Amino acid sequence: MSDMQSEKRAAAGPDRTQAVLQVRDLCIALPAGADRGDAVSHISFDVAPGEVVCLLGESGSGKSVVANAVMGLMPKELKVRQGSMHLLGESLLDASAARVNQLRGTSMAMVFQEPMTALNPVMSCGDQIDELLVRHTAHDRAARRSMILRIFERVALPEPDRIYASYPHQLSGGQRQRIVIAIALILKPALLICDEPTTALDVTTQAEILKLIRELQTENGTAVLFITHDFGVVAEIADKVVVLQLGSMIEAGDKVQVLRHPREAYTRMLLAAVPELKRSARGPVAQAYPLLEAHNICKTYSSGSWPKKRREVHAARDISLSLRPGETIGIVGESGSGKSTAARCIARLIEPSSGDIFSDGRSVAKASGRALSPFRRSVQVVFQDPYRSLNPRQTVGESIIEGALNFGMSRSDAWKRAEELMHLVRMKPEALKRYPNEFSGGQRQRISIARALACEPKVLIADEAVSALDVSVQAQILTLLDEIQRRLSIGILFITHDLRVASQICDHVIVMQRGLIVEQGAVDDVFFAPREEYTRKLLAAAPGRDFMFAREQPAG
Template sequence: MTGCMTAGAPLLDVSDLSLGIGETGRLVVDRVGFQVRAGEIVAVVGESGSGKTLAARAVLGLTPPAIRRRGGSIRIDGRALEDMSPRELRALRGGRIGMVFQEPMTSLNPSLTIGRQLEEALALHTGLDAQGRRAAILAMLTRVGLSDPERVLKAWPHEFSGGMRQRIMLASVMLPKPALLVADEPTTALDAVVQRDVLELMVALTAENDTAVLMISHDLAMVARYSHRVIVMCRGEIVEQGPTDQILRAPAHPYTRKLLGAMPRRRPVPEVAADAPPLVEVQGLTVDFGGRGGLFRRGAQKRALHGIDLAIRPREVVAVVGGSGSGKTTLGRVLASLQKPGGGRLIFDGEPVTDRSGPAWTAYRRNCQMVFQDPYSSLDPRMTVAQAIGEALRGSGLDRAAIRARVLEVLAEVGLDDTHAARYPHELSGGQRQRIAIARAVIRRPRLVIADEPVSALDTTVRAQILDLFADLQRRHGFACLFISHDLAVVEQLANRVVVMNQGRIVEEGPRDRIFDAPADPYTKRLLQAIPTLDPTPSGGVRLRWRHEETAPADDRQASA
């Protein structure tokens, strides 16, 4: 983004900030300093554990109890945060500074209606009466794109999609018109189209009030599109900061170049014979979910999948993409036998799988494994790594010694040593947990692996490592894969074929290069146009490029020319 604002005194001035664990523990933020001016969007990027979220939360005084400030200062409007009383800090949070968290469902109170939650900030930080607060709330809900604001006031958080909840959070935070908005990974869990809509809304709302934004993110394409300046953090230190365009085009620090080099990019993929018989095939697949009903009546059913026909050939990676609610995860769960279909046929290796018994069913279940989005919730916290992986070999006929040998072998395949076998999930990083989940899926040498958003919760460099690992295992063991994702860059790197879903239907499918370079369906084009791509430059940086540039905003086309 161009047009960085540099005039005037800084709204936020962080100088030599150091945060540590307790009074004597290690430093997790080490002498960090940066400034944010009114109307400016500043992005903070780095791997998990780099200290970016702690540094941003320190601005609001919201660091965990175990974290102590060891030095430095944080000034808002020229006044030091440490000089403020608890009452002044409460007035600052939500009034002068607002925050949007990564997961809106955990930020919104499930036991309060939306109206009551939106009114709270106005009651605390403005002098509006009840009628004035209601009018302001209705106007803001209309502004953020919610079609029936009167109904929204009486609704509960669980009644809305992720994108709608994030719009409500933005409305809540922006109602008091804060001077600074801290946004911590505000769109990580959203699909491409909703992500763009939420970010465009955030930029528009903050521009209307000249609100500055401090945005924490690991999505470098989003940073390139929306921020004026970028701060790169590594192991608690700032290694580089400056104008976004300058940093991304010609990074000076090796760590910044490492981050940019880890971005997913299109690579050659092994060819799959077009005439090979399918390994797995579904025909006319339908799934219905029950609607809401009353005490004595059943609600109308909602159809989630409408007559899906799909075939996956041996050794083929088929990516399924689409917006939230498109049915892609439901399709994966049906193929993994975690969701019962309403109709249609499932055929494995030429044999119909007609019921949940018999040799065809047994063969299919042994040869179909799944990798889930969040490995922490899919691993039993009471089981060691060896137990969790070895559990997949139950019924294999192997004795205890053979199972342990296989476990250690597969740990080595996923890049972990023997010492990890005795650890528990909470002792591992996010990337290590996902390696364990992949090891558990491939230990039986399945012929089909279903991966549901397996890297969406990982930062840039860890994501690159997991994708390389997954591609290596797929080539080595030859399993077919149904890869479900909303990250189009990841799909472009891995897939042989792409299936695009919208509202429970397949709207387009074809070879990866054809789908990305010449999409035929308007919805596919909309998905591809939602998020820009980053092309490498000779200087080790990247250049922002919009797919199908006729739709790119004029200022971005000029900036990237």
């Protein structure tokens, strides 16, 4: 088919009698020396107009490889060795690079997982969408601006004119994701690919984004290929499900069939790992002197200068908590609620505007330099993205021993401690000589936990430490944290937007909104008898909350 014929066919709109996307017997080879021959092997599925097909599987299952292959975004090291992909009947593998580039935006579009890396930080949001319209339409600037403002309104962005002129860093995570969705949908493509678009979003923003994708998809008859590891999201949005494991298709079918009556042991294993909101099975915390206390912590940011009016943002206000040995306190809330700000103030990673922090009974809120050193050792942080928090130029062994060396431990003792910690996080000591890029996301998070424990801390602050991990790895990390806590009696401050996860690991939970604590108490009290409307709103927004997943353990 010539490019001109293809363009005429695309202009006529999607043929409702055929699948928008057809993938047949797709095999994509990995480079020589990889841990397996194919990234994906013999994958086949269709996505029909107005249908949502979810690709499910653990990290490394090949979900994103399939999406990138369809979009023509595969790295050069990967090669399609067999199979076919057709978009509206047109072969994507036979299309020229220029033709595939032409199809992106007009016939197919993609929403990426992390909008901050998908957006250009030095261009305003309006200009980024305008760039797409200049390439693919003949509209004048006024018409293009009008289209952009309309799509901003459609994706429920506040103050479209302000958003048009704003840069990505000036928006919240949910707003940035809406910008990416606006870019993907403004030309009403026949196929929308969503690659983990809600993974790092809080439950209410996630619910809004899922509702938005469903509405726009229903209005335009768009076919949606949705990639996720969150089974709650699958229950909320999918029509059909395709389960992948290590590049192979394990099973496929209707959502209800796969999620409630899975045929394969691998699918049952994934479903058994899905976190559910449940009453705490943790025993009472022993009464002991607090390891860490925060009294009325406040953090205020100021912006603007003369002649404009100075603006103050109260990111955290009057935050108080007391953490004892062996206790886990969860902080939950939407993006912008102040939970990470409060935790970073308590860890002295940022300076609180007011309030006091006590470690082992000593005030450290104003301490600096050497006076702060014991506190730095006793309170360690595990961040959300282990790849960004590990130095890519250092072996993981060097990263793990770095903190211990800084606190005066000899290199031989620090290395011996690192080897012990690798056993503790259930990895082999030989891995210490490898680099971060050689590990999976779950393995990197285990390494980050080992690095935090190398300084022998009394308190571990986990800031969204499992939100980007698939359900099976997430379950392993939560079990690991529980085992480490039982063995070492450390206190854990656990920041998360996933209330299901919080119910499994926490003894006490704090709910934050707009910098304030709106409710706090034991997990059973807050999650199963909430007093505040905001807490009830968070609980109601959890995706797939009422869906009855198959929970039986796999045989054997």
